Amino acid sequence: MFSIRMRASKNTERKARSVRRKERSAKRQTPNAEHISGAEGIYEEKDILQICSEYLKRAVNHPRGKPDEIVITIEKIKQKIKTIPLLSVKTLKCKSPDEAKRIIIQKLAFPCISKQAVNNGFKVLKSRKAMRGASLILAGSGKRAEPDKNRGVRVSRMGIGKTAGRMLAQKLSKMGINIATVKEALILASKVASCPDIIAEVCVSDDPDYTTGYFASEKEGYLRLANIKKSGEMHGGRVFFIKENADIARVIQYLKGIPVIIRKV
Numbered sequence: 001m002f003s004i005r006m007r008a009s010k011n012t013e014r015k016a017r018s019v020r021r022k023e024r025s026a027k028r029q030t031p032n033a034e035h036i037s038g039a040e041g042i043y044e045e046k047d048i049l050q051i052c053s054e055y056l057k058r059a060v061n062h063p064r065g066k067p068d069e070i071v072i073t074i075e076k077i078k079q080k081i082k083t084i085p086l087l088s089v090k091t092l093k094c095k096s097p098d099e100a101k102r103i104i105i106q107k108l109a110f111p112c113i114s115k116q117a118v119n120n121g122f123k124v125l126k127s128r129k130a131m132r133g134a135s136l137i138l139a140g141s142g143k144r145a146e147p148d149k150n151r152g153v154r155v156s157r158m159g160i161g162k163t164a165g166r167m168l169a170q171k172l173s174k175m176g177i178n179i180a181t182v183k184e185a186l187i188l189a190s191k192v193a194s195c196p197d198i199i200a201e202v203c204v205s206d207d208p209d210y211t212t213g214y215f216a217s218e219k220e221g222y223l224r225l226a227n228i229k230k231s232g233e234m235h236g237g238r239v240f241f242i243k244e245n246a247d248i249a250r251v252i253q254y255l256k257g258i259p260v261i262i263r264k265v
């Protein structure tokens with residue numbers, strides 16, 4: 001199996017480009033590169049070409065704008081892939097961002113996420129500068145624990161088996177939501193929820209025309225929230241609320257590095 005990842009960005013400071021060549025070759029994308037889009041999954045070798053072409057199409061036709069750098073990484077997975085369960089799916093037809101926010105606050109209060117943590121979470125989700133990864137927020141102190149506050153932590157190396165993928169497509173079709181956005185977010189949220197130190201996740205798409213977000217946790221499942229933001233807004237993001245005493249390096253290693261797959265729907 002292969003991990004395929006794509007990220008597309010636009011450099012916001014064009015004049016500074018040449019100065020940063022050296023840095024760029026080290027880190028490949030400048031810290032002020034504006035995030036346009038990203039995607040990742042685990043696939044069979046014979047599907048690599050098709051997936052790369054899908055990811056490229058997505059990168060160049062994105063509502064956030066035209067990228068001037070697209071990076072695709074293809075890596076053979078050598079470790080054993082861990083099987084994880086898929087979260088259950090439910091949709092709540094919220095009428096406004098305020099209503100969605102009230103529900104999220106309710107859901108977060110029950111597993112004892114502090115007010116400070118909730119407020120800091122909303123700050124990230126509302127920030128005009130979209131990160132390309134997620135923010136890790138300590139459930140008690142509300143401290144942001146991701147090492148790079150501009151980029152955040154990108155979850156990768158997650159996928160779904162062929163048969164399970166077909167069953168998921170059927171199930172989502174019945175609900176009228178069989179689209180890549182939902183499938184990918186559900187697989188990502190299932191990996192995040194399977195991390196023992198993560199209590200809950202909240203996600204708002206950074207696509208200006210995608211207004212459904214979600215709350216997810218092992219207990220509540222994947223709870224879709226309609227109208228979590230107003231159409232046209234560029235902000236978005238992901239926050240993972242983690243146990244106050246969690247080993248941050250281990251959480252990041254799990255999210256980025258441990259390959260997981262869903263085999264049952």
Ligand code: WAQ
Nearest residue numbers: 131132133134153154155182185205206207212237238
């Ligand atoms: N790992 C960590 N954070 C990520 C990742 C990732 N692999 N991909 C995206 N993010 C963060 C990043 O900060 C983005 O700005 C933000 O999430 C939103 O990303 O069921 O499309 O790809 O209908 O715009 C939710 C689907 C869609 C709800 C979420 O996210 C539904 C979506 P986007």
Ligand code: MG
Nearest residue numbers: 037205206207
């Ligand atoms: Mg997006």
